[in-house]
Amino acid sequence: MRKLVWGAVGAAVLVGAGVAVVSVATADSGGHYRVAVATVGDVSQTVSVSGTVDRVNRADISFGTAGVLSTLSAGVGDTVSAGQELGAVDTSALQAAVDKASSDVDRAESTLSAAESAVEEPADDSSPVGSLVGQVKDAQSAASAALKAASDAVAGQSAACADPAAPACTAAGAAAMTAQQTVKSAQEALQAKLDALSSALAAESSREQAAPSAGSVADAQASVDQAKVKLVEAQQALAGARLVSPISGTVASVSAAVGDRVAANTAVVVVVGEGAVDLSATVAVEKLADLAVGQSASVTPVGTSERIAGKVTRVGTVPDPAADTVAYPVTVTIDEPPASLAAGSSATASVVVATAKDVLTVPASAVNRGSVTVLTGDQTTVTRVTTGAVGPTRVEVKEGLKAGDQVVLANLDAPLPTSDGNSRGSGGFIGGGPESGPAGGGPGGNVRIRPGG
Known part of the structure; x- marks a missing residue:
């Protein structure tokens, strides 16, 4: 515990909500600290995932039978209706097969x-x-x-x-x-x-x-x-010669031209409809347990600051084989996507995995290895705390503090660390180093804390 003596300029200056800079002096030398006040509020703990956007209402349309493409009426950007024929393969041999069957x-x-x-x-008895x-x-x-x-x-x-x-x-x-x-x-x-x-x-x-x-x-x-089965198969093959859109929407891609030989069950035209989009992402195994279907998410398209409401609709239980590391597939659905969430674009989702309302909170940068430094009058005391939900900027404190306590964010006179391990200047932060993190139970354990309030 250090005893502090208020300096001549010791008046508190408000910097932000619950944050102040005070000037204090010890018996040996002067000192300046950035402090914040423990306040009651809401904390949302999030997990961030990134991935690619695609339409939920999407149809990859293929022929049911192989053949040579004889007609194609769909082009990229065209608007089509459900049930509209977009193309066909030559049907002469298919029709002959139906007739024979x-x-x-x-x-x-x-x-x-x-x-x-x-x-x-009856049998003939006149033998x-x-x-x-x-x-x-x-x-x-x-x-x-x-x-x-x-x-x-x-x-x-x-x-x-x-x-x-x-x-x-x-x-x-x-x-x-x-x-x-x-x-x-x-x-x-x-x-x-x-x-x-x-x-x-x-x-x-x-x-x-x-x-x-x-x-x-x-x-x-x-x-x-047997003859009827062969007839049905021939009729299905003939029906599969037509390329029909099952949904209304816009043609997103066309992968063949008239005269090309197309394979069965291989997409020739892709149509995307209106409505929801999915953000397909992956999450590291250590974060998998935090995610659940139904959780709210805030989606931000890459290159924008827009925040769009979404919801987790799928959490995979089998690792994604395409991922470089052990990661599990996660789907976030946006019911009313803006134009910025176009099919094929990239986006990041911040998924809310824990929420604490009307709880005691402090800035995340005040917590260092499960402890905070409390400023009481002219004294500072390192106090152990039990944390709960850990948000991007604030942390729930379940035990160890009370509303109104002032916690030290930084010693403004401490030397700042440099990349080579030496010290330079002043203003070292109390919490937020690479090894820092709240402890003491709850979802806040082992979470990296960013400097600042």
Whole structure:
């Protein structure tokens, strides 16, 4: 503790809100200090992020199918409406594919209809097989009877021809010959019936094999389904030959010309609409926990002093692979952007991560390693403080001070540090050095303090 003696010019001179310069003298020598008064106010702690602006209402329009660009009616700066056609690729081959697919569907449906009708027709019960079986049996009986008659005739011939010259032998021989002819005829008739039965059985088998079944109907239905899928694909490819804007807005870029071959799903025209813009930025991992969706932000376009209200709408949980260091993506949305926030421009956002209202505050430069120097009468005392929210210029003090306390910002007689480590002139600050920072709990810990009040 140092005891101070007020000098002849010790009257306080107000420099700013709660800031004064007083001249004091110790018993040994004179001294001058810049001091500030601890006052009640609001403090907002912020995190600064920078990035690129882009429209939320933006459409990167591409063809759904590859082809040669045949028409293009969009130019940079043109105003377009939602649903407006901007270009097309050649459709001759695409239309031919649709026509073929449509014909394939018709054929498949015709095959299905025939299969369903055949399955529903009743079976034909008037088969000739049953009748032929009866005829074969009759022919077999006739042949058997003819064989027996022939056998009897041969036996009679043998008996009658004991005397070959007898007239009875001649008659018996003629009867045997007739009986044998009857056997031959009966056997030929039987064979004819057997052949007819065999043909009828083969025809019956062929009809059974060719008859439609539930399985054949299912196969025909599958063919119809496949043909319809190919038709839809062909129709989609034809529809993809048109370049249509899904939004109303202004054409921002065109990347192809008539005659160029364009790939599917590759942007040819970019249209930006009215409304909100997004500032896409990244934040270091040590600041990630401070950010949350819904926090307010003040956005400043690069090269201006304009401050535009925004809000955090996205905080990434996976590091940005394009960042040079470990950083996480953050999106700040501006609902009513001015012209200065054009798509592709750069901007900085100051995101409010903590707010303290009606709290005791001191200038940030008064805090040095969790302590402040308090001027009471003619004495200075180094006092430990507990800090809370840390704003760009003022720090919340939760414990250690009371409203009205004067804190020393700088000893105006102390030598100023130089870049080479030597001292030059006077006016050294109490706080705000590179190693300075409030401590004692709260979000103010480890925050670099800038010199000045």
